[in-house]
Amino acid sequence: MANIYGYIRVSTKDQNEQRQLHKMMERGVEGRRIFVDKASRRHFDRPQYQLLRKILSTGDIVVLENETLFDSRKFREMGDMGRLMEDQFLSLLSYVADQERKKIHQRQAEGIAIAKSQGKHLGRPPVNLSTLSKQQIKIIEKTHSKWKSGEITAVMFMEMLELRKNTFYKIMKEYEEGK
Numbered sequence: 159m160a161n162i163y164g165y166i167r168v169s170t171k172d173q174n175e176q177r178q179l180h181k182m183m184e185r186g187v188e189g190r191r192i193f194v195d196k197a198s199r200r201h202f203d204r205p206q207y208q209l210l211r212k213i214l215s216t217g218d219i220v221v222l223e224n225e226t227l228f229d230s231r232k233f234r235e236m237g238d239m240g241r242l243m244e245d246q247f248l249s250l251l252s253y254v255a256d257q258e259r260k261k262i263h264q265r266q267a268e269g270i271a272i273a274k275s276q277g278k279h280l281g282r283p284p285v286n287l288s289t290l291s292k293q294q295i296k297i298i299e300k301t302h303s304k305w306k307s308g309e310i311t312a313v314m315f316m317e318m319l320e321l322r323k324n325t326f327y328k329i330m331k332e333y334e335e336g337k
Contacts (some may be wrong), residue, residue: 164193185221187221248265285328301318
C-alpha cells in the first residue's frame with residue numbers, strides 16, 4: 159500500500175508553517191509523515207527533504223502545498239528518482255489542468271441551459287426573409303424573375319444580396335412560398 163507523505167518548505171526561519179501543516183492534515187497526511195524544512199529557495203540543502211527522499215519507495219505519494227518548491231534542474235540532479243518524481247509531478251499538474259477545463263465546460267453548459275430556459279437566443283442571429291434589409295428585399299423583387307428565367311446566375315444574385323449559398327436558397331424558398 160502506498161504511503162502518503164507531505165513536504166513543506168518555508169523560505170525563512172521567521173515564516174510559520176502552521177497554515178501548510180493544517181492543509182496537509184486536512185488532505186489526510188498524518189502529522190508524523192510531514193517533513194518540514196526552513197530554508198531559502200536558493201539552497202537545496204534541506205535535511206528533511208533528503209530524509210524524505212531516502213525513505214520514499216515506488217508508489218508512495220508526496221503532497222506538496224506549493225508546486226514551486228522544486229524546479230526541474232533539481233529533479234534532474236536526483237537521477238532516476240528525480241525523473242520519476244518529475245514525471246509524477248507533471249502528470250499531477252496535467253490532471254489538475256484537465257479537471258479545471260472540465261469544470262469550465264460544465265459551468266458553460268449550465269450557463270447555456272439557464273439562458274435557454276429564460277428564452278434567450280444563443281448563437282448567430284437567424285437570417286430569413288423578415289430579417290433582410292429593405293434594400294435586399296427590393297433587390298429580390300427586381301431580380302427574382304431574371305434569375306428564374308436564366309438572365310442572371312444564382313452566384314450573381316447571391317453577390318447582389320451579399321448572402322451565402324445556403325442562406326440564399328433558404329430565403330428564395332421562403333420568398334417563393336410567400337408569393
